Amino acid sequence: MGKHIERIERRTLLKSLAATPVLLSPLAAGCANHGSSTSAGTLNIGQISDSVAFFPLFVAEEKGYFKDEGIKLGERPRLGTGAKVAAALKSGSIDLGGGVLTDAFNLQKTGGAGGTKVTTSLVTEYYVDIVIGKKVRAPGDTAGLESRVKALVGKKIGITGPGSGTEALVTYLFERIGKNAKKEATLVNLGSAATSAIGALKSGRVDALSFFQPIGQQVEADGSGRILISPARGDVADMMGALHGVVFTTGKLLKKKKDEVDSFQNAIKRAQQDVQGDPDKVRELLEKYLKDTSAKALDALVPMLRREMPQSPEVEKRPYDTARKFHLESKLVAKAPTFSEIKG
Structure with missing residues (x-):
């Protein structure tokens, strides 16, 4: 009961903040590139593309889950590469980045403010x-x-x-x-x-x-x-079983946007549960998301997504460690943070 009340209070607060215009002082405006450029209650979410990994974000947006959780969505750019997602996070122009774990490791290597934090598990197979x-x-x-x-x-x-x-x-x-x-x-x-x-x-x-x-x-x-x-x-x-599709950010952004990220996680969890639900409804949503995809390809994708996508956005140690080992043994990265260091 306590957690339920806390969730309602946070949602109410975020809706109030999102509806309130924020005027930046010249000093605050000048510092925008060193942290989030969005007001409280708002999230700018950038992602590489419209690949299947980001289907839960589409579902949450389509079904109004972000709005239900008190989040106002700002910019939603498709940035093309993980390097561009990382650059946007470092500049503060986005609050959360959708990519793959390789992108999160690369951000850690280039020194994101406060270190890289992986907040959300989207796909636990290398897709x-x-x-x-x-x-x-x-x-x-x-x-x-x-x-x-x-x-x-x-x-x-x-x-x-x-x-x-x-x-x-x-x-x-x-x-x-x-x-x-x-x-x-x-x-x-x-x-x-x-x-x-x-x-x-x-x-x-x-x-x-x-x-x-x-x-x-x-x-x-x-x-x-x-x-x-x-x-x-x-x-x-x-x-097999490696964490791959993720949402990540910097430690500095996460600290500033903690309540918003908690609400984001709630919305994504609802969307992930939908993916595990009625296959016919999943296919309808997938057809909207992947507009130019053939019926045959959509039919193949639905059962695949249900196997690859977790039922919760919580980042778990085993899939992370599997992916970390793969990156290190293949020398894709020279260093990779431990689970406790990177978990948002």
């Missing part, structure tokens, strides 16, 4: 797939991982950008067979737009893609290629 075009000769799904990776040597592989989780997967897979992806393949930066990535594969500009879901499902649905390697389906044993 990037290696997708090949029809002209690429490669072994089938039953072949060993090593032989499938070898089929990528010498190929042009599309990624979202440098330092991304899409580049990280290619780097890791090549290192498993003793190869350097930057020397023995051509990595092509395509940005995060699904249409551009699929277009590049179809036109032959790239031979393969290392891209987030639902790119692979869309490619298979239209017959232009197939998924060669998928960590989320268990193709890479060391990566």
